Amino acid sequence: MIKRVEVQYRGIFQKNLAKKIGSDIVMIASSMGQRAFSNGRYSDAPERNGIPCKYFAFVSPDLSEEELEAECGAKLEIDEANVSVVLDDTMCKGVEPWGWHGVRPINERVVKDGCLVVITKRPHEELLQFIGKKPYNYRLATLDGEASLAGLWVNKDDLTYEHVLGAIAAVEPTIISIEAVEAYLMKKTKDKKRAEAARAAYNSLRQEAKPPRVKTVTPNEGIVWTHEIPVLPKWFEMQEGAVVPAVPRGFQMGPKGQSRNTGFKRGTTKTQRPAVRFDLCTKCTLCWAECPDECFDPTTDGYYDIEYQYCVGCGKCAEVCPVKECIVMVDELQFHDNNSPWEDWKKDPKTYITSLEAKKGTERVNYPVVTGKGVIVTKGEVMPEGKIVPVRKTEEVEV
Ligand code: SF4
Ligand code: SF4
Numbered sequence: 470m471i472k473r474v475e476v477q478y479r480g481i482f483q484k485n486l487a488k489k490i491g492s493d494i495v496m497i498a499s500s501m502g503q504r505a506f507s508n509g510r511y512s513d514a515p516e517r518n519g520i521p522c523k524y525f526a527f528v529s530p531d532l533s534e535e536e537l538e539a540e541c542g543a544k545l546e547i548d549e550a551n552v553s554v555v556l557d558d559t560m561c562k563g564v565e566p567w568g569w570h571g572v573r574p575i576n577e578r579v580v581k582d583g584c585l586v587v588i589t590k591r592p593h594e595e596l597l598q599f600i601g602k603k604p605y606n607y608r609l610a611t612l613d614g615e616a617s618l619a620g621l622w623v624n625k626d627d628l629t630y631e632h633v634l635g636a637i638a639a640v641e642p643t644i645i646s647i648e649a650v651e652a653y654l655m656k657k658t659k660d661k662k663r664a665e666a667a668r669a670a671y672n673s674l675r676q677e678a679k680p681p682r683v684k685t686v687t688p689n690e691g692i693v694w695t696h697e698i699p700v701l702p703k704w705f706e707m708q709e710g711a712v713v714p715a716v717p718r719g720f721q722m723g724p725k726g727q728s729r730n731t732g733f734k735r736g737t738t739k740t741q742r743p744a745v746r747f748d749l750c751t752k753c754t755l756c757w758a759e760c761p762d763e764c765f766d767p768t769t770d771g772y773y774d775i776e777y778q779y780c781v782g783c784g785k786c787a788e789v790c791p792v793k794e795c796i797v798m799v800d801e802l803q804f805h806d807n808n809s810p811w812e813d814w815k816k817d818p819k820t821y822i823t824s825l826e827a828k829k830g831t832e833r834v835n836y837p838v839v840t841g842k843g844v845i846v847t848k849g850e851v852m853p854e855g856k857i858v859p860v861r862k863t864e865e866v867e868v
Contacts, residue, residue: 488509561587634667
């Protein structure tokens with residue numbers, strides 16, 4: 470028998486965290502007399518900050534090391550997961566595990582009665598507005614916390630690692646038991662608070678916990694998956710030699726006006742998306758010029774629309790926009806579609822602004838991940854329609 474754990478994380482910012490979880494599942498399972506090993510997989514070029522990636526751990530109570538490795542080694546993707554851990558809840562909108570395999574449901578590999586563990590502050594129902602339906606029952610566990618986005622290649626020591634180990638012990642104790650987790654953490658770190666953090670997470674996911682954080686999801690719950698799954702060419706359909714067809718060139722004014730590589734959408738890379746108040750825009754062109762992914766489409770009236778399917782949420786446009794509150798990075802789970810924001814604004818400016826401000830909320834959350842500072846939260850401001858203030862936000866209320 471083999472039990473499989475999948476850790477879904479955001480490239481670079483959570484890589485060390487995911488690797489630590491994967492390799493320590495192996496150490497803990499081994500301490501329980503089981504055979505185990507782990508491996509990881511980048512879905513694409515490592516410089517793609519935020520790209521959805523996976524780390525795996527395989528545990529068996531009865532196979533030999535050789536048998537386990539023969540069964541699970543050298544695999545780029547697993548077919549099924551008994552436990553799938555999601556380190557950033559915005560990945561519930563779907564992940565693009567391979568640049569050209571399309572956007573896939575976050576729970577795609579979770580087996581019947583398996584468990585999807587999501588680190589989140591949101592209730593099950595809210596997450597299920599984004600997660601695809603499955604034909605069988607599985608469990609959805611919400612582990613209280615924020616996405617632990619760290620600096621490049623850095624692990625942020627905020628006890629997420631300990632919490633995840635405790636959570637796995639709660640939802641699938643045959644993989645690792647809480648006693649083995651505690652013993653391992655004490656032996657490795659000699660720090661009681663780490664074992665206690667694992668135990669607290671374990672207790673929070675116990676059946677008797679109030680409020681209940683593990684929900685059985687039935688086939689009626691979740692959404693019908695709408696993302697198209699690209700069909701790869703068969704070997705006999707391929708052209709001779711190393712042929713890479715060029716992206717057709719084209720440009721038109723307006724939404725989605727410039728040609729892009731439709732097989733290489735990077736939208737699932739983002740934790741936040743830029744929200745634009747077009748009524749405050751001075752048409753300065755900076756966002757259009759600076760976006761590293763060329764997501765902005767010039768419109769006939771001089772504004773710059775955004776193609777969210779290609780936006781990676783890097784925040785550069787919000788950084789360079791010289792107008793207060795004109796472009797603000799907003800939690801990706803506030804949005805249910807990739808519609809053209811410019812078209813929505815043109816249709817009904819007042820409704821657009823009201824709805825956008827509700828999504829923005831009162832806080833402006835910034836992840837200065839490159840410097841490894843974690844998260845910076847500043848106060849936002851609702852600007853009256855058309856009130857252009859050329860000032861950048863500076864007040865820090867929490868570091
Ligand atoms: S956040 Fe802004 S700059 Fe970055 S990819 Fe998206 S649209 Fe472009
Ligand atoms: S950077 Fe801001 S003000 Fe300048 S064009 Fe873009 S949205 Fe408008």
